Amino acid sequence: MNSSATVSASSSISEFATPDLPLRDDVRRLGALVGDMLAEQVSPDFLAQVEAIRTAAIARRQKGETTEQLASTLAGMDAEEAEALIRAFSAYFQVVNIAERVHRIRRRRDYQRKGDAPQPEGLHASLRKLKEQGVDLAEATRWLEKIDLEPVFTAHPTEAVRRALLEKEQLMVASLVAGLDGSRTPGEAATDAARFRMALTAAWQTADSSPVRPTVADEREHVGFYLTEVLYRVVPVFYESLEHAFDETYGSAPELPRVLRFGTWVGGDMDGNPNVDATTIAATLRAQRQAVLERYLKELWQLASLLSQSTTLVPVSDALQARLAQYQAAMPQAAARSRPRHADMPYRLLNDLMRARLRATLEEGPDSYASPAEFAEDVQLILDSLEAHKGLHAGWFAVRRLQWRVRTFGFHLARLDVRQESSVHGRAVAAALGDGGWDAHDALARATLLQPYASGEQTLPASEDEGNPRLDAVFAALSEARRLHGADALGAYIISMAHSRADVLTVLALARRGGLVDDHGDVPLDIAPLFETVDDLRHGPEVLRDLAADPVYRKHLAARGDTQMVMLGYSDSGKDGGTTASRWGLQRGQVELLEAAQELGIKLTFFHGRGGSISRGGGKTTRAVDASPRGSVDGRLRVTEQGEVIHRKYGIRALAVRSLEQSLGAVMVSSIRPRAAEPREAQWRKIMDTVSRASNRAYLDFVGAKGFMDYFRTATPIDVIERMTLGSRPSRRLGQDAALDNLRAIPWVFGWSQARATIPGWYGVGSGLAAAVEEFGEEAVREMGRDWPFVRTFLDDIAMVLAKGDLGIAALFSQLSGELHGQFFPKIEAEHELTRHWLLRLNGADSLLQHDQRLALSIRLRNPYIDPMSLLQVDLLKRWRAAGREDDALLRALVASVNGVSQGVQNTG
Secondary structure, three states, X not given: OOOOOOOOOOOOHHHOOHHHHHHHHHHHHHHHHHHHHHHHHOOHHHXXXXXXXXXXXXXXXXXXOOOHHHHHHHOOOOHHHHHHHHHHHHHHHHHHHHXXXXXXXXXXXXXXXXXXXXXXXXXHHHHHHHHHOOOOHHHHHHHHOOOEEEEEXXXXXXXXXXXXXXXXXXXXXXXXXXXXXXXXXXXXXXXXXXXXXXXXXXXXXXXXXXXXXXXXXXXXXXXXXXXXXXXXXHHHHHHHHHHHXXXXXXXXXXXXXXXXXXXXXXXXXXXXXXXXXHHHHHHHHXXXXXXXXXXXXXXXXXXXXXXXXXXXXXXXXXXXXXXXXXXXXXXXXXXXXXXXXXXXXXXXXXXXXXXXXXXHHHHOOOOOOOOHHHHHHHHHHHHHHHHHOOOHHHHHHHHHHHHHHHHHHOOOOOEXXXXXXXXXXXXXXXXXXXXXXXXXXXHHHXXXXXXXXXXXXXXXXXXXXXXXXXXXXXXXXXXXXXXXXXXXXXXXXXXXXXXXXXXXXXXXXXXXXXXXXXXXXXXXXEEEEEEOOHHHHHHHHHHHHHHHHOHHHHHHHHHOOOEEEEEEEOHHHHHHHOHHHHHHHHHHHHHHXXXXXXXXXXXXXXXXXXXXXXXXXXXXHHHHHHHOOOOOOOOEEEEEEEHHHHHHHHXXXXXXXXXXHHHHHXXXXXXXXXXXXXXXXXXXXXXXXXXXXXXXXXXXXXXXXXXXXXXXXXXXXXXHHOOOOOXXXXXXXXXXXXXXXXXXXXXXXXXXXXXXXXXXXXXXXXHHHHHHHHHHOHHHHHHHHHHOHHHHHHHHHHHHHHHHOOHHHXXXXXXXXXXXXXXXXXXXXXXXXXXXXXXXXXXXXXXXXXXXXXXXXXXXXXXXXXXXXXXXXXXXXHHHHHOOOOOOHHHHHHHHHHHHHHHHHOOOO
């Protein structure tokens, strides 16, 4: 890992496809920088130790050796020394991750430079595909009006990179991107390398995480980094790319409507988090408003120097002159602050007064803009005037960029969703009504009792118990937020663990009591039940029909445009029923919900609650959209983005544009020309029912066995994860024990990922496939896996999860459980082998990632650095537990190992 012992993870040139050879060079060059940095910051002997361990890890993989020899080399190491080694390997992951991301930019530029074929999954490729399918410009334009792409950012307890480190990563990326065009002089290239090493060394001297658990405000700042530092900048580029794709495909580009906006849960997700309440809701909306208004002020200031047109040389529109005169009369003090020498520059003068109005908006002063629409109108006046007076190349394009931002971010930056669990609402209503037997009533009885309160005929009685004042404050905050920030600032109100229409009517009743009512007497809120268990998904269509049959709710729905949002939970359904039952339940549930909505004459919007790992719905958005049921997208994609997914997709500006383009392209293709009806699908559904039942049975037999939770808590580092300061939300629901039902899905998945067993991502799949082969025959199951995008994507995802795991290392973690190892690990080995066998057999492959060599190579590059960290983690965990789980150097080293393995494996939570 220095100039003489360069990181040789890329030593086998034959492993790299020709387009990826520059990545090899980057990895080798950056690895040398890491080596030089470690020699300087620690010592040359330390660097030699790191290199020896890495070489041994590679040899272990190449020779197929067991883990024991490498594990014994690392056992008993001093905690501080172990932590330093772990951080050294993590530094390598940091530069490899950066190199891979920058290589994606290089490949994107290569496509754009050559121009002979569009980059797959981009907007140009998607529009070309639609045109080939008979979609003309008029049809594509009509569909644009229906497109609504909304990534929703959430806090994520498995990754929260400090902002200080994010900023250093931006510097490293910039220094690499600067050299992509190959035109840098030797001196400039040396400066780039020096900038990279400066940021790398500063990152080494910065702790990966704070010793203090982050607050909601910290989480808001983390998400705000991506919204303001990345996405604010790239939104205009995204629209320009869409415009260019239309122009290139159809020879003309339509006037583009808004097709993109953003949402967030940070500050509004109360479910299981006592730190989120009315105060954080109000504070989040204020902070977001301030952030975006300050961006507009900065951008207007920059535009002022550009828009220096003089009326002695070029005219401006009468409408703009009239608006300027209006503002000068209404704001004489602000007008007086304009420089006299700018008297012949009306654009600058109007700019001055627009900034004055924005500052007043920040301070909620008398001259403030009443809405972002008013501000957008002023921007449009400038655009119209420039266009009418030869200003297209004298500022029009720059001003239009601001207009795209205003349309996207408004004065709220991102719509704030609010979430709470149904039992919290139920306890509040029970207390308000003095009904101690509330939970004993069936769902119909509860709904009947709630109707007068949900309709507004009566007001739910006030109550001074703990829950009611807290909920009243929440709905009062939402009402005030709607007044201050506008309706666009609020997203959906999501009900976790929603089981019946009573759970939805409860929210209506509480909202009315809290004062969230519009001028028409309606509750201006989209209420979204979250179906998150396998059982909830199965009963979702029944709940939807029951809701639509309720006259009170049907009236509410009519006021919301007869559009119902339903959130689909990937996390708890996977934890409770296994990944196969979850995936199939979600797929089948969407089909049945769509059928119910069509019968009821209402429109349905699916909100996908995906996580980062495969077991929590992670994976490529484009493939997920392609695999979704016909008609389920219909122009709308609302999906959660979490933790490492946010970082991977939106951490670098060029890749953020690419991610947004891929999502939009997939939505357009899936919506405008959905795949043809498949006559074989009826039979495939029967096969998947069998796969799901058998898989679910195997999974439940495993996790439901006596002693399983003791096994989980000893065979994974869950006790370390629970001590880490990763997020503001506890790892399990408040006041509940550590049973599997009460454990959050994220730490469940994260614990198994750290142990390299990745149980939630694959366990039971082999049993399910074997059962289907026995009942329907191997060829029928193979045909389904080949021709049905849903199953093809599912099997590819399982292959990826298996490829990232390591049963040899998982066995060492399992041995920490003592006698339980003999009870549970043989089951893991058997199901793992069965799953691997059927994946290879059905795919006709010799290796799990035979059809994705780029991913296979990425995993091979990382394993020699992940493996030592995992082995150190096993040894440290054993010693830490034996010493009484103290908050000491052993725990600090363990925390470093958890962070390092997460960074190396990715898709962890």
